[in-house]
Structure formats: C-alpha cells, structure tokens
Amino acid sequence: AGKKGSAIENFSCVIYDVSLMNCTWQAGRNAPGDTQYFLYWKNSRDDNETECELYIKGENGMHTGCRFQNVMIEGKTTYFLVDGISSDSQIQFYDEYIELCEIERLTPPLNVSVNCTVNPAGCTITWQKPRASYEKPEHCFTYEINIQNKVKTISWADICKGCIYFSVNTNKYEFENYNVKKKYILKIRARGNSCTINKSWGEWSKPIEFGKPMEYIYIFILLQCLQTFL
Known part of the structure; x- marks a missing residue:
C-alpha cells in the first residue's frame, strides 16, 4: 500500500569504531514534500521494534538517516523498517534484513x-x-x-x-x-x-x-x- 515511488531509496548502513552505526537513505522520488520517515529495527523476530533515537536530518527537517550507539555485532541479523507519513498520501515502507558483520568497517590494526x-x-x-x-x-x-x-x-x-x-x-x-x-x-x-x-x-x-x-x-x-x- 502507499503511493508508488514514495518509499525511501539507497538505504545503507555501516558500522565503524567497533560499536557505532550510521544508516542513511534518500527520499522516494515520488514522495510528497511534507513526507517524514521513521526507522525501526530489531535483532530477532521475538524482539520488539525499536525506533531510532538519533535521526540525521536533511532539508526541511526530513529524516535522512539514523545514528546508533553500543551496537553488538556477533551473530546478529538485524531487521530494518523505514516507514513514512504525509498529509498528501500514504507512504510505502521499505524493509531489509542485514548481517551486521558484513557492514562493519574494520578499525586500523x-x-x-x-x-x-x-x-x-x-x-x-x-x-x-x-x-x-x-x-x-x-x-x-x-x-x-x-x-x-x-x-x-x-x-x-x-x-x-x-x-x-x-x-x-x-x-x-x-x-x-x-x-x-x-x-x-x-x-x-x-x-x-x-x-x-x-x-x-x-x-x-x-x-x-x-x-x-x-x-x-x-x-x-x-x-x-x-x-x-x-
């Protein structure tokens, strides 16, 4: 459901400095100008979804990313969901499962x-x-x-x-x-x-x-x- 082309695009995450993680995205090409996005994530099916606590904001205050602290990597497949709201139309959601170990940028030796x-x-x-x-x-x-x-x-x-x-x-x-x-x-x-x-x-x-x-x-x-x- 939702307006076609309103879901976020180019979603990517990187873990750096051992336990910090940034996730970023771009607004959907057909998203209304007043669209606001919200990121939710969980580490297993049994966990409750947790909303991002520190958003990265772009023009007009739109959320374009999220910063995470104290991220635990070992054996974790994390589910990410980015939903949106707009007064103009319904916004499509975007979701993805990511193996955290595969997005870790190693620190220097x-x-x-x-x-x-x-x-x-x-x-x-x-x-x-x-x-x-x-x-x-x-x-x-x-x-x-x-x-x-x-x-x-x-x-x-x-x-x-x-x-x-x-x-x-x-x-x-x-x-x-x-x-x-x-x-x-x-x-x-x-x-x-x-x-x-x-x-x-x-x-x-x-x-x-x-x-x-x-x-x-x-x-x-x-x-x-x-x-x-x-």
Missing part, C-alpha cells in the same frame, strides 16, 4: 611497530589485529601494507614515489628492500579473509615514519670526527 637493522639491511614490521566488539581469530584477517619513500612534498597525495603494497595473512612482515639512506612511511589496514567479517578494506593505521634519512650519514661523520679529536 593495533600496535604497529618497525624494527630495522643496518647489517644486514632489513626491517621487521609487526602489528595486532583490529579492535572488535567480540573475539575474532587471527586467521580471519588479511592485511595490506603500504610502504612509501618519504620525499619533501606539499600534499599527502604527492608524498610517495614508487609506493609499495603487500598483502599478507599474518601479523608480521619482513621488509627486505630497506635502504639505510632513505626514510619511509608505513600504513596498514585489514579486511576479512574468512569467517563472518566484512571483505572490504578497513581504515588505514596512522602513518609511521621509519628509517634513516641522509642526515644519518652526516651524524655518523660527525661522530667519527669527534672520536679523532678525543
């Missing part, structure tokens, strides 16, 4: 660290799996490593020349192309490899600088000179 040696030249990069609202085994993740040569540029888009990307299924990587005369910038992100985890790439970790720039050579020479005079 934790405790990223780099340990480099000069002889032999190389670096060991280690990290831990992303934060989660429930325990996820290590084998469930794939990681992408981005290593860039740091150069003196203006914008982040120009920071790297010859970016290097690696994908690994462990939480350790041996960077063998390390040049002791260069400085590098490292970022890591994760996605689901198996299990019930989103297969899209998550958020990048904060950039970490490692390696020795050219001043390393000058410091070495200065130390040699000081030893000569002592």
Whole structure:
C-alpha cells in the first residue's frame, strides 16, 4: 500500500569504531514534500521494534538517516523498517534484513611497530589485529601494507614515489628492500579473509615514519670526527 515511488531509496548502513552505526537513505522520488520517515529495527523476530533515537536530518527537517550507539555485532541479523507519513498520501515502507558483520568497517590494526637493522639491511614490521566488539581469530584477517619513500612534498597525495603494497595473512612482515639512506612511511589496514567479517578494506593505521634519512650519514661523520679529536 502507499503511493508508488514514495518509499525511501539507497538505504545503507555501516558500522565503524567497533560499536557505532550510521544508516542513511534518500527520499522516494515520488514522495510528497511534507513526507517524514521513521526507522525501526530489531535483532530477532521475538524482539520488539525499536525506533531510532538519533535521526540525521536533511532539508526541511526530513529524516535522512539514523545514528546508533553500543551496537553488538556477533551473530546478529538485524531487521530494518523505514516507514513514512504525509498529509498528501500514504507512504510505502521499505524493509531489509542485514548481517551486521558484513557492514562493519574494520578499525586500523593495533600496535604497529618497525624494527630495522643496518647489517644486514632489513626491517621487521609487526602489528595486532583490529579492535572488535567480540573475539575474532587471527586467521580471519588479511592485511595490506603500504610502504612509501618519504620525499619533501606539499600534499599527502604527492608524498610517495614508487609506493609499495603487500598483502599478507599474518601479523608480521619482513621488509627486505630497506635502504639505510632513505626514510619511509608505513600504513596498514585489514579486511576479512574468512569467517563472518566484512571483505572490504578497513581504515588505514596512522602513518609511521621509519628509517634513516641522509642526515644519518652526516651524524655518523660527525661522530667519527669527534672520536679523532678525543
């Protein structure tokens, strides 16, 4: 029932920062101008439907989304219903079942660290799996490593020349192309490899600088000179 084309369109939800979720939508193409939408959701058939507590509002105060807090992901298939009202006509409803684990945007890997040696030249990069609202085994993740040569540029888009990307299924990587005369910038992100985890790439970790720039050579020479005079 309801006016054709009045139901919401482009409904999508994303979970981020472990337990926060945003759902957004657009007004139906044929919805009257005074239409107002309301979102209801429940985690099982036996639960009562709960209305959104914090709406995102667009033009004219129309609800165009909802923000959720303290979302629990594990094993949850959630039912969403968006209904509407208008003084002009009845509004069609929209509903959808969503596996919450499939819409989680993974947080960055934790405790990223780099340990480099000069002889032999190389670096060991280690990290831990992303934060989660429930325990996820290590084998469930794939990681992408981005290593860039740091150069003196203006914008982040120009920071790297010859970016290097690696994908690994462990939480350790041996960077063998390390040049002791260069400085590098490292970022890591994760996605689901198996299990019930989103297969899209998550958020990048904060950039970490490692390696020795050219001043390393000058410091070495200065130390040699000081030893000569002592």
